[in-house]
Structure formats: structure tokens, C-alpha cells
Amino acid sequence: EAGVTQFPSHSVIEKGQTVTLRCDPISGHDNLYWYRRVMGKEIKFLLHFVKESKQDESGMPNNRFLAERTGGTYSTLKVQPAELEDSGVYFCASSRSLGEGDTEAFFGQGTRLTVV
Amino acid sequence: TQLLEQSPQFLSIQEGENLTVYCNSSSVFSSLQWYRQEPGEGPVLLVTVVTGGEVKKLKRLTFQFGDARKDSSLHITAAQPGDTGLYLCAGARGSSNTGKLIFGQGTTLQVKP
Numbered sequence: 598e599a600g601v602t603q604f605p606s607h608s609v610i611e612k613g614q615t616v617t618l619r620c621d622p623i624s625g626h627d628n629l630y631w632y633r634r635v636m637g638k639e640i641k642f643l644l645h646f647v648k649e650s651k652q653d654e655s656g657m658p659n660n661r662f663l664a665e666r667t668g669g670t671y672s673t674l675k676v677q678p679a680e681l682e683d684s685g686v687y688f689c690a691s692s693r694s695l696g697e698g699d700t701e702a703f704f705g706q707g708t709r710l711t712v713v
Numbered sequence: 714t715q716l717l718e719q720s721p722q723f724l725s726i727q728e729g730e731n732l733t734v735y736c737n738s739s740s741v742f743s744s745l746q747w748y749r750q751e752p753g754e755g756p757v758l759l760v761t762v763v764t765g766g767e768v769k770k771l772k773r774l775t776f777q778f779g780d781a782r783k784d785s786s787l788h789i790t791a792a793q794p795g796d797t798g799l800y801l802c803a804g805a806r807g808s809s810n811t812g813k814l815i816f817g818q819g820t821t822l823q824v825k826p
Contacts, residue, residue: 601755630813639717640756640801640816653813688755702814704748704755 599623601705603689609711615677618708622671622691628652629672630692630702631664635685643687646672647694658683679712686710716740719802719817726792727825734787734800734820742804745778745785746814750799792824 604619622629631643642656648669657664661680666672676683686709692702718737726732736745744763748756760769762778762785769776773796775788785802799821803814 606753632814632816639818640803640814642813642815645813690755701758701761704757706753706755 601689601691601703603687603705603708605708606706607709607711609713610679612681612712613678615675616679616710618674618676618687618689618710620672620674620689620691620705622689623703625693626691626703627669627694628692628702629666630690631672631674632688632690632704633685634688634707635682640688643674676710679710681712684710684712716815717802717804717817719820721820722818723821723823725823725825728794729791730824732789732792732822734802734822735784736786736802736804736817737784738804739783740804740806741782742815743782743807744805745782746803746805747776747785747787748801748803750801750819756801756803789822792822794824794826797822797824 602621608616610616627648629646632640633643634640644657644664645653646666649666663675686707688707689705690702692700716738720735744761746761747759749759750756760776762776765780765782767778773790777786799819801819802817805814
């Protein structure tokens with residue numbers, strides 16, 4: 598079974614540009630989460646989807662960040678326009694819903710975003 | 714505000730030594746998870762502790778959840794170079810949301826042969 602996959606693995610963009618990160622969760626996992634780790638800080642929660650619906654977006658830093666999960670499959674996280682402080686590693690994780698078995702969250706390898 | 718304080722942040726020891734990593738909080742968690750992360754990879758779950766006072770063992774690793782479910786520890790016995798890596802604790806609140814986690818800063822462990 599394929600794990601959580603994220604694209605791209607690395608991205609270097611200039612301040613003011615737009616970047617879109619993609620996450621393909623494990624097939625059948627209704628829950629999808631985005632996290633971010635900025636340099637020197639802990640991994641922080643950004644957003645939680647249940648299927649195509651945003652369950653909790655309390656961790657989104659500001660309105661330059663837009664997450665979507667059309668059709669409840671893969672998800673994208675767009676940063677527009679990117680700022681220097683957006684640099685970091687963005688992780689995606691997915692898990693089953695309660696009652697559907699183990700609810701362990703599986704993480705992708707992350708996308709390292711560098712804004713210069 | 715750091716809700717989950719993890720210590721130490723860095724640890725360099727010789728093969729065969731024992732070590733303990735701590736995660737402390739003033740908040741109560743419904744569960745606490747320990748992850749290990751390799752360079753270029755995402756965190757991989759080692760164990761989840763749910764009940765206050767719970768102890769779980771995974772080979773040479775022993776995990777404990779505090780009685781009040783506010784703190785946890787990871788103890789490694791006779792560390793091996795293969796144990797080198799980043800160890801993360803993460804707490805969950807609420808019974809149905811195991812994926813929305815509050816992470817500690819992580820402990821980078823180096824075990825020298």
C-alpha cells in the first residue's frame with residue numbers, strides 16, 4: 598500500500614511568487630492534515646480535512662494560505678504571495694476515521710519550501 | 714507559548730548508555746504519541762499511550778504516560794547507533810482527533826559507536 602506522498606519534495610521560490618504543494622493521502626483515509634515546521638520551531642498544525650470538508654483550519658497563519666481537497670482525495674496547499682517567513686517544511690498526514698480501524702496518522706516525507 | 718516542552722533538545726551519548734527524553738505540559742492530553750523522524754522523511758509513529766500511568770515497551774524503548782496525562786517519557790536502554798535520529802512527542806486532545814497533534818520541539822539523539 599502506498600504511503601502519504603507529497604510533491605514537490607523541495608521548492609525554492611522568490612518572495613511574492615505563488616507555490617502550490619500537493620498531498621496524496623493513503624487511499625481510503627478520510628482525514629487529511631497539513632502541518633508546518635519552521636526553522637528552530639516545533640511542528641505546528643495548520644488544517645484538517647474530513648473528506649472534502651474543512652473540519653478545522655485554526656492553524657492557518659493568514660489568508661495567503663489556501664487549502665483545498667476537491668473530491669476528498671488529494672489536497673493542495675497554495676501560498677500566494679509567498680513571504681520569507683513561509684519558509685519551512687510542510688508535512689501532510691492522513692488517517693482513517695473512528696470505527697474504520699486503526700486511527701494512526703501517517704505522515705508524508707514533507708515539502709521543504711524556501712522563499713528567497 | 715510552547716504547550717509541550719520536550720527535553721533535552723540534543724543528546725550525544727556512547728553506544729551502550731541509557732537515556733531518557735521527557736515531554737512535559739501543564740495541559741491534559743487524551744493521548745500522547747512518540748515519533749521518530751529520519752532526515753528527509755516524515756515522522757513515523759513509535760507508540761501511543763492513552764491511560765494515565767500507562768507503560769509500553771518496544772524492544773529497548775520504554776514509554777510512560779504520567780498519571781495526570783500531562784507528561785511522558787521515553788527511556789532507551791543500551792542505546793545503539795541505529796537509534797540515532799530525531800524523536801518527537803505529540804499530544805492529542807479529544808477522543809476522535811488523533812491526527813490533530815501538538816508537537817514538542819524534538820530531541821536529536823546521536824549514539825556514537
